[in-house]
Structure formats: structure tokens, C-alpha cells
Amino acid sequence: MSAPALREAAWTEFLLAARTHLGAGTKLLEREVLAPRTTLRVGGPARVYAEPASAEDLRRLLLEAGRRALPVLLLGRGSNLIVPDDGVDGLVISLGHANWQQFAPQPDGRVRVGAGLRLKNLCGLATKAGLRGFEFLEGIPGTVGGALRMNAGAMGGWMFDVVEEVQLMTLPGEVRTMKRAEMHVDYRHCGELREAIALGACLQPAAQSEAADIRRQIDVYQKKRVESQPREPSAGCIFKNPPGNSAGKLIDESGLKGARVGDAEVSGVHANFIVNRGHATSADIIGLVREVRARVKRARGLDLEPEVLLFGREWRDVL
Numbered sequence: 001m002s003a004p005a006l007r008e009a010a011w012t013e014f015l016l017a018a019r020t021h022l023g024a025g026t027k028l029l030e031r032e033v034l035a036p037r038t039t040l041r042v043g044g045p046a047r048v049y050a051e052p053a054s055a056e057d058l059r060r061l062l063l064e065a066g067r068r069a070l071p072v073l074l075l076g077r078g079s080n081l082i083v084p085d086d087g088v089d090g091l092v093i094s095l096g097h098a099n100w101q102q103f104a105p106q107p108d109g110r111v112r113v114g115a116g117l118r119l120k121n122l123c124g125l126a127t128k129a130g131l132r133g134f135e136f137l138e139g140i141p142g143t144v145g146g147a148l149r150m151n152a153g154a155m156g157g158w159m160f161d162v163v164e165e166v167q168l169m170t171l172p173g174e175v176r177t178m179k180r181a182e183m184h185v186d187y188r189h190c191g192e193l194r195e196a197i198a199l200g201a202c203l204q205p206a207a208q209s210e211a212a213d214i215r216r217q218i219d220v221y222q223k224k225r226v227e228s229q230p231r232e233p234s235a236g237c238i239f240k241n242p243p244g245n246s247a248g249k250l251i252d253e254s255g256l257k258g259a260r261v262g263d264a265e266v267s268g269v270h271a272n273f274i275v276n277r278g279h280a281t282s283a284d285i286i287g288l289v290r291e292v293r294a295r296v297k298r299a300r301g302l303d304l305e306p307e308v309l310l311f312g313r314e315w316r317d318v319l
């Protein structure tokens, strides 16, 4: 049998095994188009897309995929991703089921949150509960899981500033709890979550406060975002800031605001955002990333490193 035929046979077996064992609440879809599940709105289908309703079903999916050497990819809100136009030949798992959206203040003052909880909801629920310290996350359109994996940050704060411990599942299905101090966390990176799935985290609020005071701070941050970020579909900042420099400033100074490939455009509002002007493809976005890197390299001698991830691929293979 040819390699593609063997792979197809592995998927058929996987689906059969998964459908036999998974609970009724778990969603399993074939060839689900991912573009609408991302903020940039580009990209093709996942060979298989799953929303497990429980840790047991998640474990089962991982084991069945692992047994057949089928790749597994995690999808949060898809706000830091470029999905290739031809999609991904993998099992794409989303913790979109309500069971992963827990927000539970503990008697000791900490808060347990599920990895599927949207950061917007985390901020809203914390405000209602009078818990300060999460305001900087308002406006980052991701989930707790994606924010842990990326160590998302804004307004001077980083996700791991508020993390005490993370509960994760390894690809062989083992559940572990790791303390913040045991984890390797860096700018837009968490080493332990490259090869594992965040199930949830225990967060430490900064203090108790009046909801109205927390709301005021959130409003300040929201206003800053509205003034400095484009409204069109995007994946946030495309490139990491080089040490001591700003990627947006470098791109702007290289005269690239408004540069286009197809319907992908360097935003005129913030040069480190590439926006989808309507019908951009993944190839357009990647083409523009290449163009921006080449122009900044020529003008300033610097290699910009993408912050946004290429789903299921490595940037070095396309740049």
C-alpha cells in the first residue's frame, strides 16, 4: 500500500475505535474547515476535529491517535495561528466543551480555571467576584490554554505572572500538576506545553477589590487597544519584538504599512498586524510575512521571528 493509503487506513481505524469508546457529549467531525475557528479566518480542514467532553475522552483520543502515530494538535480560540490552505492531516482537539470552562474561586483565595475558558470571560467573572490582577488579559482574544502555551502578555503583565500551577495531560494520557517554578516559561513560550495539553490552571489574584475599580482599569486597557489595533480579522502581532526593539516600529520604518499580497495587508493602524481584507488565503499571509522579513532585513539587518504559529508546520520550512 502507498503511504497515503496507509495513512487513510489509519484514520479509518482511529475513527472506528474512537466512535466505539467515546461518550455521547464528545464531538468528532471529519474534514472540519478550520478558518471559521480562527480569528484570521484562513485555512483548510482538519482531517479529524474533536471536542472531548471529559478528561477520559481526551485521554482515549490521545491514546488511539498515538497508537497509530497520527499527529495531534491543540486548537484554542485560534487567535495566534495561521492554518495552511490545505489544512492539517492531524487530529485537532479543541477544549471548547462547557466542561473545560470552569471558573471556581477557592476558599484560600486562589481561582481554578479550565483551559477552555475565554480570557474575556475570565476577566468578566473575576471582576464580578471582586478579584483584581487579571485585567491585563482583557482584549487578548484567546483561551486560558492558548494563553498558557503562549505565555500571553499585555500592558506589562504576562500570563505566568498570575499562574500558581498548571494541570496538564501528556500525550500518553497521564495527568500531572506542575508548579509555576518547575515550568520553563519565556517570551511567548511555555516549554512544557509544546508536547502536552493544558487542562486548567490555578491562578493567584493580586487582591480583592471593588468591581467598579477593576472595571475602570479594564476600560483603560480597552481604550488603548481600540486606539492602537486594527479591527479587521488578524492573528495579533505577527512577529516577536527583537530584544530592545519593536517589530511594529521596524516594519513601519521600512515603509511597509499598507503592503499587500492578495487580500493580506500590513495594517495601517499597527504595522505588526497583518489583516485579512476579505478573501486572503494562508498563502497570501505567508507570502506577506516573507516580504516583510526580507524588507526589514534589507533596511535594518534584522531577522524578524514570527510570533504567530503555523499550525501543524514549522516556519523554517516555508520561510
Ligand SMILES: Cc1cc2nc3c(=O)[nH]c(=O)nc-3n(C[C@H](O)[C@H](O)[C@H](O)COP(=O)(O)OP(=O)(O)OC[C@H]3O[C@@H](n4cnc5c(N)ncnc54)[C@H](O)[C@@H]3O)c2cc1C
Residues within 6 Å of the ligand: 039, 073, 074, 075, 076, 077, 078, 079, 080, 081, 095, 115, 139, 140, 141, 142, 143, 144, 145, 146, 147, 148, 149, 150, 151, 152, 153, 154, 193, 196, 197, 198, 199, 229, 234, 235, 236, 237, 309
Ligand atoms: C486582535 C488580537 C490581539 C491580540 N493581542 C495579544 C496580546 O496583547 N498579547 C498576546 O500575548 N497575544 C495577543 N494575541 C494573540 C493571541 O490572542 C494569544 O497568543 C492567545 O493566548 C492565544 O490563545 P488561543 O486560545 O487563541 O490559542 P490558539 O491560537 O488556538 O493556539 C496557540 C497555541 O497554543 C496551543 N494551545 C491552545 N490550547 C492549548 C491547550 N489547552 N494546551 C496546550 N496548548 C494549547 C496551540 O496548539 C497553539 O500552539 C492577539 C490576537 C489577536 C487576534
